[in-house]
Amino acid sequence: MLLFCPACGNVLVAEEGPRCHRFACTTCPYVRNVTRKVSSRKYTTASKPPLNGEPCPKCEHPRAYFMQIQTRSADEPMTTFYKCCNAQCGHRWRD
Incomplete structure (x- = not known):
């Protein structure tokens, strides 16, 4: 799952902070602490082959x-x- 920085639009990287895990931007000071398990699933539907x-x-x-x-x-x-x-x-x- 990719998260993007709301300030500059770059991809957030996962890192371990002093007290918790967090997502941080590498170009600006934006940090988002992880407060719960983050996951998502997306299933695609198969189309008929040609x-x-x-x-x-x-x-x-x-x-x-x-x-x-x-x-x-x-x-x-x-x-x-x-x-x-x-x-x-x-x-x-x-x-």
Whole structure:
């Protein structure tokens, strides 16, 4: 969790003070003492992956989900992974 200084807008750093833990700004004298446990969670919702017209080599279904990941060095092309849209098949392959 990031906290920002209300005076100058910089990120506050956590440090241990003389009597308690606190968040302090490195550019101005702002200090915020920690009086309770500080935590937060944020859950993201998964969106549907993109579709393409690549036919499944196993069941010949005309559509598949795909994602691209850089699996090798940066000067190599990305690897494309596919998953068949047919619920009974679900075959996975890569290009």
